[in-house]
Amino acid sequence: MMRPGLGRLFAMTLLLPGALLGAACSGNSPADPGTLVVGLEANPTNLDPRLATGAAAVRILPLLFNSLLHLDPAGLPVPELARSWEMPSPTSYVFRLRRGVRFHDGRELTSADVRYTYDWMRDPRNSSPNQGALAVVEAVETPDPETVRFVLREPFASFPQNLTLGIVPAHLGDTEEFAEAPVGSGPFRWEEWRPGERLVVRAFDGSWEGRPRLDRVVFRIVANETTRLLEARRGRIDLLWNNIPPYAVSFLREARELAVTTRPGITYQYLGFNLRDDILRDPRVRRAIAHAVDRDRIVRALYLGLARPAATLLAPENWAHAGDVATFPHDPALARRLLDDSGFPVRPDGTRFSLSYKTSTDRQGIEMADLVAEDLAAVGIRVERRSFEWGTFYGDIKAGNFQLYSLRWVGITDPDQLHYIFHSTSVPPAGANRGHYANPEVDRLLESSRRESDPAARRDGLVAAQRLIAADCVYVSLWYPDDIYSVARRFEGFEPYPGGQYTSLKQVRAREAGR
Amino acid sequence: MSGLLRRLLLLVPTVLGVLTLVFFLVHLIPGDPVELMLGETASRADLSKLRADLGLDRPLGEQYARFLGGLARGDLGRSFFYRKPVLAVIGGALPATALLAAAAMAVALLVALPIGVLAAVRRDRLTDRLAMIGSLLGVSMPNFWLGPMLIILFSFRLGWLPVSGREGAASLVLPALTLGTSLAAILARMTRASMLDVLGEDYLRTARAKGVGPLPVIARHALRNALMPVVTIVGLQFGALLSGAVITENVFAWPGVGTLLVQAITARDYPLVQGCVLVIALCYVAVNFLTDTLYALIDPRVRT
Numbered sequence: 001m002m003r004p005g006l007g008r009l010f011a012m013t014l015l016l017p018g019a020l021l022g023a024a025c026s027g028n029s030p031a032d033p034g035t036l037v038v039g040l041e042a043n044p045t046n047l048d049p050r051l052a053t054g055a056a057a058v059r060i061l062p063l064l065f066n067s068l069l070h071l072d073p074a075g076l077p078v079p080e081l082a083r084s085w086e087m088p089s090p091t092s093y094v095f096r097l098r099r100g101v102r103f104h105d106g107r108e109l110t111s112a113d114v115r116y117t118y119d120w121m122r123d124p125r126n127s128s129p130n131q132g133a134l135a136v137v138e139a140v141e142t143p144d145p146e147t148v149r150f151v152l153r154e155p156f157a158s159f160p161q162n163l164t165l166g167i168v169p170a171h172l173g174d175t176e177e178f179a180e181a182p183v184g185s186g187p188f189r190w191e192e193w194r195p196g197e198r199l200v201v202r203a204f205d206g207s208w209e210g211r212p213r214l215d216r217v218v219f220r221i222v223a224n225e226t227t228r229l230l231e232a233r234r235g236r237i238d239l240l241w242n243n244i245p246p247y248a249v250s251f252l253r254e255a256r257e258l259a260v261t262t263r264p265g266i267t268y269q270y271l272g273f274n275l276r277d278d279i280l281r282d283p284r285v286r287r288a289i290a291h292a293v294d295r296d297r298i299v300r301a302l303y304l305g306l307a308r309p310a311a312t313l314l315a316p317e318n319w320a321h322a323g324d325v326a327t328f329p330h331d332p333a334l335a336r337r338l339l340d341d342s343g344f345p346v347r348p349d350g351t352r353f354s355l356s357y358k359t360s361t362d363r364q365g366i367e368m369a370d371l372v373a374e375d376l377a378a379v380g381i382r383v384e385r386r387s388f389e390w391g392t393f394y395g396d397i398k399a400g401n402f403q404l405y406s407l408r409w410v411g412i413t414d415p416d417q418l419h420y421i422f423h424s425t426s427v428p429p430a431g432a433n434r435g436h437y438a439n440p441e442v443d444r445l446l447e448s449s450r451r452e453s454d455p456a457a458r459r460d461g462l463v464a465a466q467r468l469i470a471a472d473c474v475y476v477s478l479w480y481p482d483d484i485y486s487v488a489r490r491f492e493g494f495e496p497y498p499g500g501q502y503t504s505l506k507q508v509r510a511r512e513a514g515r
Numbered sequence: 516m517s518g519l520l521r522r523l524l525l526l527v528p529t530v531l532g533v534l535t536l537v538f539f540l541v542h543l544i545p546g547d548p549v550e551l552m553l554g555e556t557a558s559r560a561d562l563s564k565l566r567a568d569l570g571l572d573r574p575l576g577e578q579y580a581r582f583l584g585g586l587a588r589g590d591l592g593r594s595f596f597y598r599k600p601v602l603a604v605i606g607g608a609l610p611a612t613a614l615l616a617a618a619a620m621a622v623a624l625l626v627a628l629p630i631g632v633l634a635a636v637r638r639d640r641l642t643d644r645l646a647m648i649g650s651l652l653g654v655s656m657p658n659f660w661l662g663p664m665l666i667i668l669f670s671f672r673l674g675w676l677p678v679s680g681r682e683g684a685a686s687l688v689l690p691a692l693t694l695g696t697s698l699a700a701i702l703a704r705m706t707r708a709s710m711l712d713v714l715g716e717d718y719l720r721t722a723r724a725k726g727v728g729p730l731p732v733i734a735r736h737a738l739r740n741a742l743m744p745v746v747t748i749v750g751l752q753f754g755a756l757l758s759g760a761v762i763t764e765n766v767f768a769w770p771g772v773g774t775l776l777v778q779a780i781t782a783r784d785y786p787l788v789q790g791c792v793l794v795i796a797l798c799y800v801a802v803n804f805l806t807d808t809l810y811a812l813i814d815p816r817v818r819t
Contacts, residue, residue: 043778045596045597045782046596046597046598051598053552124560124561124564127552127561127564127565127568129552131561132561179598179599180599194607194770195597195604195607195608195770196607196608196770196774196775196778197680197681197768197770198680220680220768221768221770222679222680222768223765223768223774224679224765224766224767224768226663226666226766227663227666227678227679227766227767227768230663230666230667230670230671230678231678231679233671234670234671234674234678236677236678389781390781391544391545391546391551391780391781391782391783392544392545392546394546394550394551395545395546395547395550396545398550429550429562
């Protein structure tokens with residue numbers, strides 16, 4: 001009596017891959033022409049515009065929610081839910097709302113919803129991340145269903161930048177389901193959300209802007225860079241943006257179905273100094289370091305040339321960009337002279353002093369740190385590169401626990417960020433002046449620019465402040481990496497927004513026939 | 516039965532020990548969840564307000580007591596970042612990880628047992644050599660390398676399987692192969708070694724002498740006795756599969772507990788970290804408990 005125990009096992013071993021492969025073939029359905037798939041590198045944790053913090057969520061929210069204003073591709077605030085706005089006084093903004101705007105559940109959006117949204121974020125009990133930015137608001141008033149008035153505690157020229165947050169329906173905003181199945185008035189409505197996996201939104205037929213041309217947008221979360229790029233090459237991801245490394249451009253361009261575009265970006269990469277440090281408090285030392293860094297070499301090596309040199313936080317596209325600030329071209333001889341003059345001669349071991357350079361575990365950040373360290377070694381500065389997991393690194397930077405660090409400012413369109421980063425009162429946690437920079441003249445210029453309602457005069461003040469900041473060498477301004485995005489050729493109409501938002505998907509459409 | 520009961524009771528201090536260790540370790544990592552939550556624009560007052568709301572301003576001992584109190588009520592708290600109950604967040608990710616671990620284990624067993632047995636029966640012949648070289652390769656390939664290589668071959672060049680994601684049975688194939696390969700290699704070696712021990716035993720000669728065919732001798736007499744050490748490894752490894760799927764999940768965009776745990780640590784989402792570790796620890800001890808129980812079924816001598 002032979003029982004086929006072993007034989008059965010062998011057969012199963014052979015059958016398993018076959019069975020799985022069989023199942024595989026049924027899973028590959030052709031792409032739905034009205035569906036666009038976006039590849040995300042991170043999971044949007046929260047889709048409530050009052051609470052969302054991560055870049056992934058903030059970039060998607062304009063599709064689900066409307067805001068009073070939005071930033072156009074040039075980064076300037078333009079009306080959205082607001083039909084018009086006026087400033088009866090320097091501390092008051094009055095908005096007239098569009099009529100006939102409906103939430104995805106059919107209810108009409110009124111001024112009460114606007115007030116509800118802003119009052120909710122201002123309420124400390126809700127611990128909204130936007131609470132700090134709205135601290136300048138004294139009251140939100142609604143004289144009638146079409147009018148909203150914001151009363152400020154003091155004049156604040158950049159206030160409209162704070163009005164780009166999505167408006168939440170007052171009748172749903174306090175329900176438990178809202179964060180999971182958000183209801184807004186945007187061009188797309190929520191359809192499905194599997195956290196960590198995918199978010200699906202569907203065209204909203206009742207949108208006041210008209211129904212979007214796409215039927216659905218699927219946001220797929222693919223954290224692994226290699227996997228994401230392979231998915232795009234295979235045509236299973238139609239849009240990649242904000243997450244294509246320069247080395248991958250030629251790889252993606254090999255696929256004829258993909259249009260890969262690079263264009264000047266506004267992300268600002270810099271090297272930060274701790275100005276309370278005994279060595280780095282001397283501006284000559286900081287300038288020497290700036291002259292020692294060979295930006296061209298690093299841009300060629302790390303970005304394959306896909307970045308342009310930076311001299312100030314605000315990119316040339318910004319209306320307040322200062323074009324004539326001090327720059328520090330690569331000049332090791334000058335750097336050595338400056339270091340000699342500031343009392344740091346070369347010691348017998350061939351170095352002048354050591355600095356620690358902190359960075360995150362991001363691969364590009366580490367490679368950049370190593371290249372900078374080589375440049376500084378050439379002028380006698382020994383650099384100890386220390387990379388930390390993000391939370392630890394960020395905690396250290398905020399606590400002022402560093403000598404040198406490198407980071408980037410992403411999507412800066414509001415020149416008031418200069419106040420947030422360089423004003424002497426903006427030391428963390430009040431702001432991001434992590435190096436403890438203090439220049440009374442810069443403070444004065446930045447303060448008056450907040451109160452200045454005339455754009456030309458405001459610009460002059462902001463330009464003067466940028467000149468001083470550059471001359472003081474608070475940061476080593478490095479470069480603005482290019483924006484790189486890849487769109488499947490069967491779609492047209494995609495337009496990148498400076499903050500990285502996917503807003504333009506509302507006008508993207510499938511090309512007629514022939515792919 | 517009292518032996519099983521004793522083992523069952525021992526699980527409680529084991530899990531508690533793991534949780535205590537994790538509780539204090541996550542609080543030791545530098546970085547502040549409140550600052551990460553409120554972003555850079557938050558005022559000092561907002562930060563301390565939220566810290567108080569979350570109970571993070573209390574002494575660590577008190578926070579620990581609260582955590583244990585909640586645990587006793589089956590309440591793991593709310594995730595700081597998802598702003599949802601921890602159990603709900605983990606509940607969303609656990610099935611994906613369990614499916615992946617089970618599939619990887621199935622792949623490993625279905626490949627390893629026949630190969631291990633075959634290698635033992637054909638000892639020192641070509642089949643054996645090939646099997647052992649193959650298993651050496653299997654244990655030597657790290658998941659972060661094997662995963663992309665499988666994708667490039669099966670998805671990219673051949674176009675047979677999806678690159679990543681979780682759509683249908685097809686998308687399970689490559690992650691299960693990636694996660695199961697090294698385990699299959701270990702189990703194949705284990706099975707071979709264990710079979711070789713057993714094949715030399717007297718009772719097998721007796722069985723053959725009685726006229727039992729070669730296949731039943733192997734399947735019913737030898738394999739059953741050779742399985743003991745293999746079951747131990749399977750039990751230990753299954754727990755490791757659950758917690759060790761992090762890299763495989765990342766490569767294949769597979770939304771499981773491993774991915775969630777990494778996210779939670781990055782965000783300093785203490786309740787979610789503790790919840791994930793609790794779930795992984797529970798799975799680990801449960802599987803090991805089952806392994807112990809399984810011994811008793813396979814080998815009557817273990818029933819104490």
